[in-house]
Amino acid sequence: MNQTSSYYLDLMGIQRWKSRETLSSHWSLPGDSVLPNNLPLDGFSIDQLDWDDLRSKVAECTACDLCKTRKQTVFGVGSLQAKLMIVGEAPGFYEDAQGEPFVGKAGQLLNAMLQAIGLKREEVYIANVLKCRPPNNRDPAPEEVVKCTPFLKRQVALLKPKLIIALGRHAAHFLLDTHESLSKLRNKMYAYATTEVPLIVSYHPAYLLRNPIDKKHAYQDWQKVIELLQ
Numbered sequence: 756m757n758q759t760s761s762y763y764l765d766l767m768g769i770q771r772w773k774s775r776e777t778l779s780s781h782w783s784l785p786g787d788s789v790l791p792n793n794l795p796l797d798g799f800s801i802d803q804l805d806w807d808d809l810r811s812k813v814a815e816c817t818a819c820d821l822c823k824t825r826k827q828t829v830f831g832v833g834s835l836q837a838k839l840m841i842v843g844e845a846p847g848f849y850e851d852a853q854g855e856p857f858v859g860k861a862g863q864l865l866n867a868m869l870q871a872i873g874l875k876r877e878e879v880y881i882a883n884v885l886k887c888r889p890p891n892n893r894d895p896a897p898e899e900v901v902k903c904t905p906f907l908k909r910q911v912a913l914l915k916p917k918l919i920i921a922l923g924r925h926a927a928h929f930l931l932d933t934h935e936s937l938s939k940l941r942n943k944m945y946a947y948a949t950t951e952v953p954l955i956v957s958y959h960p961a962y963l964l965r966n967p968i969d970k971k972h973a974y975q976d977w978q979k980v981i982e983l984l985q
């Protein structure tokens with residue numbers, strides 16, 4: 756582990772320790788996935804849109820009631836050549852105010868986790884399942900997800916990432932069409948929807964801020980990210 760990684764692990768409040776087993780022994784192969792991956796596609800004809808047109812389409816979207824309470828849409832941010840795509844749930848207060856996903860304290864923790872494995876925020880692509888903030892940060896409603904996920908699906912198709920990591924229970928549930936607990940979804944590999952893009956699941960940084968004891972498990976997930984990207 757280099758000095759930079761150590762610095763960011765300290766910043767994240769993660770104690771450095773060594774597992775007695777190798778990580779790979781905990782991970783399932785894509786063929787082991789038993790979960791369906793059928794994201795909804797109906798309702799939008801966006802399959803031909805490029806990045807600019809897709810961003811405009813999102814910015815003007817009024818497909819669900821979240822358009823009435825948002826300050827602005829939160830499209831996504833990062834490198835359009837990114838190998839890693841990070842998917843969260845929905846914008847919160849700060850994201851809604853700034854128009855960028857994963858800002859505020861949760862965003863800082865995400866940045867620290869990326870730095871700990873040698874990645875910069877600018878090198879990855881970050882998006883949410885929903886592009887508008889649910890009022891009072893409530894859970895996304897199913898109909899909002901149905902109407903919004905075609906945007907995310909098109910982002911994945913345009914980006915063609917080598918790996919997707921779903922952060923948090925809600926993102927994992929929407930992307931994998933399941934209601935399994937996060938603990939059961941971690942440590943396995945899935946394929947995104949009908950594509951062959953590998954997808955793994957980890958904790959949302961906001962959860963880790965409330966439950967720092969799980970940071971060490973999250974760090975294992977992020978080490979797996981690097982392993983898979985290589």
Ligand code: SF4
Binds near residue numbers: 819820822899903
């Ligand atoms: Fe449109 Fe998605 Fe915003 Fe709803 S959440 S208004 S579907 S962009």
